[in-house]
Amino acid sequence: MTKPLAGLFKARQKEAARPALYARGLRLCGEHLAARGAGSTPPRARLTEAIGTFTASLDDPSADPFDALLQVGERALEAGGDDGPGLALGVAETASGIRQRSKGAWRLRGLALDALGRDDEALGCYERYAALLPDGRPAPEVARRTDTLRRRRECLDAAVALFPEAGGPLRELLAGPGATTAAVAPRFAAFVRARVAERGPGDPAVRRLLALHGDYRRLVERSGMPDPLLGGTTPVGAGGLRSLVAGRTVCVVANTGDVAASTLGAEIDAYDLVVRCDAFRVRPEGTGERTGLHAVTLRGDTPWDGPAWTQRAGIRLVFGDPAAGWRRATRQRLVPGAQEHVGDASLRRPLHDPALLGEDAWGTAPTTAFTVLRLLDFLDASPRLDLVGFTLPGRLRPSEAEWVMDRATHVDDRKMRIALR
Template sequence: MKKPWAGLTRLRPGSVARAEDLLTACVRECAGYVAALDGETDRKRARLVASIGALVAEHTAHEPSADASFAALLEVGRRALDAGEVRLARRVADASVALRSRSKGAWRLRGQALEALGRDVDAAAAYERHLALAGGDGEDIALRLVVLNEKRAALVEAGRIEPGLGLEGRPPAVARAAMTGALRQRITERGAADPATRKLAEVYGTYSRLAERGRASDPLLGGTEPIGVGQFRQQVAGRSVCVVGNGEEVAAGGHGAEIDGYDVVVRLDSFQLHAAGTGERTDVHAVSHRCGGPAWRREVRTRLVFGEATHQWQHAVRRRLVPGAQEFVGDRTLRRPVRDPALIGESGWAADAGTGFQIVRLLDFLDVSSRIDLIGLGLPGQLRAEEQQWVTARAKGADGLRIALR
């Protein structure tokens, strides 16, 4: 049976009758969506159904308002996007553009729907049309255009590294799944140290961050910039790094001046500073989602928050991160580096590996630092037994509290 939507985008609103036909067909399509629902719906779909009901009521009113009907149509499109009904949103957007070709809201909706479908080139064209109608006023849409360009660049780079993936024009979830599969295969066949594998992991991290969060700053972060593995790699590349453990023995160890002499100083969880023993500088704070306390308030350049589950990481970032206390915060691609199949991908370690081991294993995996030393991590209670065995097996030497990993 031919769907009522067939051919809608070919209609031209050259007359009131044609516009009425187009809107009526659109309303029927939306009503058909409701009729096809089977059983209970979740909250977002319930809102979509309610918006469709409002559209039908407005369209069938005794004296319907064209403006009110059009506004209701756009609301259906927005609710469809929110509920994950992207194809319905796309059809509503196409009808909206055909009904009112100079509607900023219609072109914005069309861009959002096309972007969700992975059609970034067409989405960019829709966003540009929105900006033209808005007279250039639309900072959020201008930012979306930047994100689209960066996403496309990431996909092109991934295709260069792994020819045949065919990522362009595919929905973000499909593109990410394809890159994840390619990474797993590369790690299995070539190992994590392979330069092309590492580059693909960086590209994957960049694309994932842009697809999930874009570049818009989260007001809850107080201007903090989220970074992925590629940006963190740049922060430690060519630099000497010291990872400092916690505890009284470290505080009394007298390594303060030595620690402050490294290019990058990494501290863990609820660290405390004792100038003579621990030094005073902190460049990177690696912290578990479980950890609380005043260390979150200490000013650092970069804060990496670790959490096995996404909701754990999100809760810690939103509830514990102190605005202004850091310039950069690790994004989702850095929340569980050891077990993440798209990064290091070593699933044999315990869930929620220790904070010290997570950051040490990440630094070792990146393999770009001129020197990696661990101060106090060989002490009892700093690492789990299996983590300590890994460090001991790879250590280049040890001197008191200091273990040289590079």
């Protein structure tokens, strides 16, 4: 009887500790709001809302305060700034204290440490998160960051090994608690400059050191890609896309509740190429379940921080501007094997690119559905081009809807279909 009683006593000890941990989480939230206030930007407003939800959940028997606490951490990371990652780390430490085997808590802890530049600690949390998964395969963005942090550390270790006598101070920094990216990067650069000055750039060891430093700097500026070829994904431009859609019937499906609640699924799947946009959900009876082309438009100031595009699609087109943001987002959010073809940089802004359509009448942010529809119409390679779910006002912008209706050959309100061919 001793062991069962001991186990029960430990379990009750843990339960008794949870209110104190939740109280710590609430104090962290209160201190954050006292220091920064609610904020007026959308990310800070969402963080304030998440804090409110967490606070209310502590006195609601039907709510789960743990999930609400994790949501505060996620929103704090999204809000960023000088104190967002710090709040996220405090929340994550509290959450992992409440549930030591929580995958979400260890993932959040790794992301927060990563944002603070505490690479080795972040890597340890990412590995703990992966170990808790049934298959040991983390989410794509975590796998990418894990690979990036490992490669960064390999660059640093290899650089110190090239000059073991001179590398003592850098080695000590890497072994200490202050080994943040902000501290290591300038010290590494100074180490490289000193070795170049001592031996000259022609020395073989110095050339190797310069290559390691270049790799390190690139991995600091952007995440590495474990599979740069994306599992065999083929980039396509306008000509390649036209070849892929030539002779095929096409429909662009709206992400709306009335389509999901309909019985149009079989008719939608009967098209040769089904086009879906942005963050879509599939309900086979209403929306169909095939996705031949997925079109997505990058929004916000940091679109590369969005979730990875894991939905299977034959073709994926990513629209966005400026070019640097588009390149970073595609590097970080495309998933190897999730698509067979991906639009290249020539298709990132088809409506405004003077080398393609060059139409400036649609404003700076046309809807994704209209962008892909106008592109497919311009390519003029499909015998049938339909919209499903766009018959009601508001689904497209007024100027976009006017363009569509001026060219419509048939409108079927019962089936929510507009035919352009």
